[in-house]
Amino acid sequence: MREGTAPLIRREDYSAPAFWIKSVDLTFDLDPAKTLVINKMQLERNLDVPAQALRLHGEDLNLTRVLVNGESVSFRHEEGLLVIDSLQGVPAGPFTLEIRNTCAPEKNTHLSGLYTSGGGFFTQCEAEGFRRITYFLDRPDVMAVYTVTLRANKQQYPVLLSNGNLVEQGELDNGRHFAKWNDPFPKPSYLFALVAADLVAREQWVTTRSGKNHLLQVYVRRGDLDKTEHAMNSLIASVVWDEARFKLPLDLERFMIVAVGDFNMGAMENKGLNIFNTKYVLANPATATDSDYLGIESVVGHEYFHNWTGNRITCRDWFQLSLKEGLTVFRDQEFSMDMAGSASARAVKRIDDVRTLRLSQFPEDAGPMAHPVRPDSYVEINNFYTATVYDKGAEVVRMMQTLVGRDGFAHGMTLYFERHDGSAVTCDEFAQAIADANPQSELARLLPQFKRWYSQAGTPRVTARGRYDAPSRTYTLLLEQSCGSTPGQAEKQPFVIPIAMGLVARDGRALALQLEDEALPASGAYPQERVLVLSENREFFTFVNVDEEPVPSLLRGFSAPVTLADGLSDNDLLLLLQHDTDPFNRWEAGQRLALARLLAAVRGDGDLQLDQPFIGAMRGVLTHPTLDAAFKELLLSPPSEIYIAEQLESVDPQRVHAAREAMRMQLAQALRDDWAVAFEANQATGGYAPDPISVGKRGLANLALNMLCLDAVARGDTVWPGRAYQRFKDASNMTDRQGALWALLASHSELAEPALARFYELFKGEPLVIDKWFTLQATAPESGGRVFARVKALMNHPDFTIKNPNRARSLIAAVCMGNPAAFHRSDAAGYVFWADRVLELDGINPQLAARMARVMDRWSRLAEPYRSAAREAVSRVAAKPDLSSDVREIVTRALADA
Structure with a gap:
C-alpha cells in the first residue's frame, strides 16, 4: 500500500474485530514461482460489536476460491481488503471459511510474508506479513490454533518446519513429501512461521524442572553446523534462566531456531520456530568476534523469552508493541547481566546498554520521529520498531523493578501471567499487575502518574543542586524535572523518576544516608545508597548528620532514562572517577570529563589541548591495579562523534571529528608507555573463550594496540604497525584479527591495504565475515575523503548486493549512520x-529503505553548508511520486522538523 492510500491509524480508534478466528488449517503446496495456499478457518461472530461484513487483509495475492460452509460466496475488494458482505447477517455460532490463493515467494524482495532465500522458503510475518501469504484478520488480537501441512519437493526441501509439534510426515507422489504441524497454543497471525529448505541441525535434549524432556534444534545451511555451538549453549542457558528467575518453563515438545541469510530484522519469536538472521546464530572463534558472541547470547535469549512475554501473552494492538518488546529487552538485559557473573562484568553490560540507549533513543526523543513508548498514531507500523519502543520501553520496566524491588517484580510477573495468559492485552494491564502485586510500593501509590512514561514522549531533564549547612550538619538536595516539547505534545506533566544515589566524602568514603525525620531502620544502620522518587516538578530532600560537604553521586546505575545536570566541577568528577562505589557513575564521571573538553574545543576555536589533570586521571585508570580490563576499556574510550553531536545545538560534523581525533592522538602520545604495558599485560592465553575476563583482556589489548599504532604512524615509527600486521596474520581468533586490522585502518598505516586484501582472501567464502570487511572500510576514520571514495567503489564490488539486508547495512548504513565525518x-x-540509495532500496525492500531514511532525522540541527544540502536530499526523496508509505512517513516528518 502506498502512502497516498495509507490511512493514519490512531490508538484511540481501536475497536474489537467483528469476527474471531478460532482455528486455522493451512495447506501449502510450495513452489518458488507459484505457491498454493489453502486456508480453512473456523470463525465466529463477535457478538459484542454490531453486525457487519467480514473484512480480511490481503496483499499481492491471487485469489482463486472463497467458500463458506462449503458453498461459493460473492466477495469484493476494497482498499487492500477482501470483503464478504453476505456474512453480515450470519447467525451466531461457528462457521467454516475456506480461501484458496497463490503467492509468488521468489518475487518477494520485501522479505515480508513468504519469500525465498538461498534456495529455501522462509517467512517473516511481524508486523503485517501474514496478509502477504493468505487473506486473514491480520491483527494481533485475533488468536487462533493452527494446524499446518507443508508439501514440497523432497530433494530440494528435505526439511519442512512450522510452529508447534510435528504430528505427521510422509511421502507423496512425484518425489514430494509432506509434514503436518500443530500448535496447541492460540496465537496471532504475526507469530506464524514456516521453513522449507535443505538444512542440517544441531540437536540437544533438555529436561526442565518439571521433569519433561524437550528437543532443542538449531537449523543452518550445510557447512555451517560448526558455528552453532554457542547459539545452542545460549538457548539452553535461556531455558534454564527463565525457569529459575521467573518460573516460566518451555511449553512445547521442541523448540527450533532456523538461521537465514536474508532477513530484515535480527530474529523473530514465532511460536516454537524462531527464525534468525544468520548474524545472531553463526559463530566460531575464527569468524566471530567477542561482540558477536555476546550478541548471539542476547538475541537468542530475547527471542526465547518472548515465548511467554509476547507469545503466551501478546499485544491487543500494535500501539502496545512495548508490552512485549520493552519487557523482553529488559528480560534479555537481566539475563545477560546474570550470565556475566561478577559485579564488574554486570556493570560493563549495563554501561553498554545505556550507551546504546543514548546513541539511538535519546536522539529519537529529540527528533521528528519522537513518540511515546506507547505511540498514539502511525501510518506504517514497521516504522515504530524503534529504540523508544524497545530500549526506552525496557528502561520503563526497569524503573518498575527499581520501585518494587527484584522479588516484588517477580511476584508482579506471576500475577500478570495468572491474569492474562492466552490473551492479547495492553501496557496498562501489565503495569497494573506489577502494582497490584506490590500494594505498599511507590509504584502502586503513583501508578497513574508513572504511566506517563507510556504516554509522553521526550527525555526528561533532571537538574540537581546541593547545599551543605555546616552548623546543622545537613545536606539539602534540590531536584527539578522538565521535559521539552515533542511533535504533537507541547506540554508535559511530571514523570515519576527513581533516582538511585549516594553521597561521597572528599576522602572517597561512602556516607550514611539519613533523611530528615527518618527513624533508624531495623538493620540498625542507615544505608549508603538509596532511591529518591521525584514525582513533582521540584522537590527537596534533606539529609541529616552529614559531617562534611559531600559530592552527590546521582542516577546510579542509570536508574531512569533522563539527562542529568548536577553542576559538578572537574574536581568533583575526578573524585567520583577515583572513588565512587557505583561503577556506572564512575564511568560516567570519566565520560563527562572527556565530553567537557571535546565540547569546549568544538564550540571554541577547534583546538583541543588536554590538561594534565585529565591525562593523569586517564593514566590512573589505565594503570589501576584492580580495575577489570573491560571496565578500563570503557573508561578510556572517548564519547563517540554521534554522542558528542547530540550535545550541540548546531552541529559541524567535521569539527566534532577533528576534536575527537585530537583527543585520541593526545591520549595515544601522552600514555604511550602505559599503553605498551597494558598491551603486553592483557594477552589472553590458551584457547578462545568468550568469558568476561578474556573478553575484557582482548578488548583492552586491542584498544592499546590501536593507540600505539596511532602514535607510531604520527611519528613515522614502523614498529607498532609492524607488530599489528603480524598480530593480524597470526591471530587465533577473529576478535584479535579484526582488532589488529582496525588498528592499522584507524591509524592510516600503509599496512592497512595489504591487510585488507589478505583478510578478504582468507574469508571470501564467509558472508558474515565479508560483512565485517565492508563495515571496517566504511567506518574507518575519514581522511581527505578517502573513506567515502572507497565506499562508492565498494558498491561495485562483486560481493556487494543491495538486495541482502546484512550486506546493505554493512556498507551503506555503516557509512551513513556510523561515520559522520565521511x-x-x-x-x-x-x-x-x-x-x-534510499530511492533504490525503496523499490526493493521498503522496510530496509525506511531504516536507511532515518539517517536524516536530525538534518535540521546541522550547521551550514550541511543543513541546506541535507534538506535538498530529503526533499528529493520525498518528491518521488510512488514512494512507499514506509519511507514517506519518515521523510515527511523529517521535513516538518525544519
Whole structure:
C-alpha cells in the first residue's frame, strides 16, 4: 500500500474485530514461482460489536476460491481488503471459511510474508506479513490454533518446519513429501512461521524442572553446523534462566531456531520456530568476534523469552508493541547481566546498554520521529520498531523493578501471567499487575502518574543542586524535572523518576544516608545508597548528620532514562572517577570529563589541548591495579562523534571529528608507555573463550594496540604497525584479527591495504565475515575523503548486493549512520549518495529503505553548508511520486522538523 492510500491509524480508534478466528488449517503446496495456499478457518461472530461484513487483509495475492460452509460466496475488494458482505447477517455460532490463493515467494524482495532465500522458503510475518501469504484478520488480537501441512519437493526441501509439534510426515507422489504441524497454543497471525529448505541441525535434549524432556534444534545451511555451538549453549542457558528467575518453563515438545541469510530484522519469536538472521546464530572463534558472541547470547535469549512475554501473552494492538518488546529487552538485559557473573562484568553490560540507549533513543526523543513508548498514531507500523519502543520501553520496566524491588517484580510477573495468559492485552494491564502485586510500593501509590512514561514522549531533564549547612550538619538536595516539547505534545506533566544515589566524602568514603525525620531502620544502620522518587516538578530532600560537604553521586546505575545536570566541577568528577562505589557513575564521571573538553574545543576555536589533570586521571585508570580490563576499556574510550553531536545545538560534523581525533592522538602520545604495558599485560592465553575476563583482556589489548599504532604512524615509527600486521596474520581468533586490522585502518598505516586484501582472501567464502570487511572500510576514520571514495567503489564490488539486508547495512548504513565525518561532506556528495540509495532500496525492500531514511532525522540541527544540502536530499526523496508509505512517513516528518 502506498502512502497516498495509507490511512493514519490512531490508538484511540481501536475497536474489537467483528469476527474471531478460532482455528486455522493451512495447506501449502510450495513452489518458488507459484505457491498454493489453502486456508480453512473456523470463525465466529463477535457478538459484542454490531453486525457487519467480514473484512480480511490481503496483499499481492491471487485469489482463486472463497467458500463458506462449503458453498461459493460473492466477495469484493476494497482498499487492500477482501470483503464478504453476505456474512453480515450470519447467525451466531461457528462457521467454516475456506480461501484458496497463490503467492509468488521468489518475487518477494520485501522479505515480508513468504519469500525465498538461498534456495529455501522462509517467512517473516511481524508486523503485517501474514496478509502477504493468505487473506486473514491480520491483527494481533485475533488468536487462533493452527494446524499446518507443508508439501514440497523432497530433494530440494528435505526439511519442512512450522510452529508447534510435528504430528505427521510422509511421502507423496512425484518425489514430494509432506509434514503436518500443530500448535496447541492460540496465537496471532504475526507469530506464524514456516521453513522449507535443505538444512542440517544441531540437536540437544533438555529436561526442565518439571521433569519433561524437550528437543532443542538449531537449523543452518550445510557447512555451517560448526558455528552453532554457542547459539545452542545460549538457548539452553535461556531455558534454564527463565525457569529459575521467573518460573516460566518451555511449553512445547521442541523448540527450533532456523538461521537465514536474508532477513530484515535480527530474529523473530514465532511460536516454537524462531527464525534468525544468520548474524545472531553463526559463530566460531575464527569468524566471530567477542561482540558477536555476546550478541548471539542476547538475541537468542530475547527471542526465547518472548515465548511467554509476547507469545503466551501478546499485544491487543500494535500501539502496545512495548508490552512485549520493552519487557523482553529488559528480560534479555537481566539475563545477560546474570550470565556475566561478577559485579564488574554486570556493570560493563549495563554501561553498554545505556550507551546504546543514548546513541539511538535519546536522539529519537529529540527528533521528528519522537513518540511515546506507547505511540498514539502511525501510518506504517514497521516504522515504530524503534529504540523508544524497545530500549526506552525496557528502561520503563526497569524503573518498575527499581520501585518494587527484584522479588516484588517477580511476584508482579506471576500475577500478570495468572491474569492474562492466552490473551492479547495492553501496557496498562501489565503495569497494573506489577502494582497490584506490590500494594505498599511507590509504584502502586503513583501508578497513574508513572504511566506517563507510556504516554509522553521526550527525555526528561533532571537538574540537581546541593547545599551543605555546616552548623546543622545537613545536606539539602534540590531536584527539578522538565521535559521539552515533542511533535504533537507541547506540554508535559511530571514523570515519576527513581533516582538511585549516594553521597561521597572528599576522602572517597561512602556516607550514611539519613533523611530528615527518618527513624533508624531495623538493620540498625542507615544505608549508603538509596532511591529518591521525584514525582513533582521540584522537590527537596534533606539529609541529616552529614559531617562534611559531600559530592552527590546521582542516577546510579542509570536508574531512569533522563539527562542529568548536577553542576559538578572537574574536581568533583575526578573524585567520583577515583572513588565512587557505583561503577556506572564512575564511568560516567570519566565520560563527562572527556565530553567537557571535546565540547569546549568544538564550540571554541577547534583546538583541543588536554590538561594534565585529565591525562593523569586517564593514566590512573589505565594503570589501576584492580580495575577489570573491560571496565578500563570503557573508561578510556572517548564519547563517540554521534554522542558528542547530540550535545550541540548546531552541529559541524567535521569539527566534532577533528576534536575527537585530537583527543585520541593526545591520549595515544601522552600514555604511550602505559599503553605498551597494558598491551603486553592483557594477552589472553590458551584457547578462545568468550568469558568476561578474556573478553575484557582482548578488548583492552586491542584498544592499546590501536593507540600505539596511532602514535607510531604520527611519528613515522614502523614498529607498532609492524607488530599489528603480524598480530593480524597470526591471530587465533577473529576478535584479535579484526582488532589488529582496525588498528592499522584507524591509524592510516600503509599496512592497512595489504591487510585488507589478505583478510578478504582468507574469508571470501564467509558472508558474515565479508560483512565485517565492508563495515571496517566504511567506518574507518575519514581522511581527505578517502573513506567515502572507497565506499562508492565498494558498491561495485562483486560481493556487494543491495538486495541482502546484512550486506546493505554493512556498507551503506555503516557509512551513513556510523561515520559522520565521511558522510557529512561540504560538497553534499554523502547526501546525494544517501538519497540515491534510499530511492533504490525503496523499490526493493521498503522496510530496509525506511531504516536507511532515518539517517536524516536530525538534518535540521546541522550547521551550514550541511543543513541546506541535507534538506535538498530529503526533499528529493520525498518528491518521488510512488514512494512507499514506509519511507514517506519518515521523510515527511523529517521535513516538518525544519
